[in-house]
Amino acid sequence: MRGLSVVFLLGQILAILLSWQRLPPELPLFYNQPWGKEQLTTPLGLFVLPALSLIVFLINLAFVSFIPKEEKLIQKMLWAAAAVFNFLCLVTLIKIIFLIV
Numbered sequence: 001m002r003g004l005s006v007v008f009l010l011g012q013i014l015a016i017l018l019s020w021q022r023l024p025p026e027l028p029l030f031y032n033q034p035w036g037k038e039q040l041t042t043p044l045g046l047f048v049l050p051a052l053s054l055i056v057f058l059i060n061l062a063f064v065s066f067i068p069k070e071e072k073l074i075q076k077m078l079w080a081a082a083a084v085f086n087f088l089c090l091v092t093l094i095k096i097i098f099l100i101v
Helices: 002-022 043-066 072-100
Strands: none
Touching: 002 043, 002 072, 043 072
């Protein structure tokens, strides 16, 4: 599961880099904000999603390092949660890119 999280994280970075030239100067990211300028960010702001994915991955890595080796189920659950989070960030990022491009 660790490897899957890393693949999804790298996929996010790759998706941003491959579409970088076609991205407009402003694009929507913050959908929880009111309609208008508050929702927009620059293309550099898209790196918020990979950054959050990396933070979740590192936090789970820290938690797993404190869990005894005998507790394999908890470790697998933490890695699965990180993989799901990273996958959802990847899907969100791809949807935003395809919405714009």
